[in-house]
Amino acid sequence: MRYLILGITEARDDSGAPLPIGGARLRALLAALALRAGGPAVPVSVLVDEVWGEDPPHAAPAALQALVSRLRRALGGKDAVQADPTGGYRLPATRDDVDLYVFQRLAQEAAQTLSTPAASAPAPAPPATPPAESLRTALSLWRGPALADLPDPATRAAHATRPEALRAAAVRDLIEAELRTSTTDPASLLPEIEALIAAHPYDEPLRVQHLRALRAAGRTADALAAYDRTRRALAEGLGTDPGPPLTALHAELLQPTPRPTATPITTP
Secondary structure: OEEEOEOOOEEEOOOOOEOOOOOHHHHHHHHHHHOOOOOOOEOHHHHHHHHHOOOOOOOHHHHHHHHHHHHHHHHOOHHHOEEOOOOOEEOOOOHHHEHHHHHHHHHHHHHHHHHOOHHHOOOOOOOOOOHHHHHHHHHHOOOOOEOOOOOOHHHHHHHHHHHHHHHHHHHHHHHHHHHOOOOOOHHHHHHHHHHHHHHOOOOHHHHHHHHHHHHHOOOHHHHHHHHHHHHHHHHHHHOOOOOHHHHHHHHHHHOOOOOOOOOOOOOO
16 A cells, blocks of 8 residues: 655555545545654544544544544555554554655665765676666655645644655755756756746855756856846845855856867878
């Protein structure tokens, strides 16, 4: 069984077919349980708060028990949701069964690979999955906002803030991974980078990626113009100058591209 909480909550059987999890409360209960897969049972009071938010029903524990029974039927039987002797409920699942934790694992492994200098990697180690491939797989798991079915905005934000931040970091890591490969057309990265810059105009690492992509696409003049816009944006918006990574890249862009040396023709 797989549980999907990066978007509208879903459960899928071993063949990948979705199971009928109808109703907002039922989806909220499944999301709250899947969020804690692989851990101890979730207390009744926590589940009531996360399923009903600020509008709990009269006799909430009994209402939760009835909802658990419905969820068991939807998932295929009594063992699909386990009751704990000390109170509370849990899914008999591991984190590898939940898309959120699969995403986190793939994104963190790729980020670690990107941050590890190539010279420090053991030479005889077999090649791992390329970071760009892992990140594309990780980001494809997102179908909408994380934990979209939790009804209380504050509760949802408390659980979803870190996954959303990891998602934003994974997008940037994917751009970085693709900038490092010779198989990706750097021009194809520009629309996404420029959209991110529009949302985060003072993000200098993103600006560095923009200049690198322009340079790799053979658009050095555009990269220099982009640097000038960046310098003005930082000065007007933050009252600062570009940091060392941007200024170092700007200096590289100003260096003339060496022309190939012609081979002299010798006369026998």
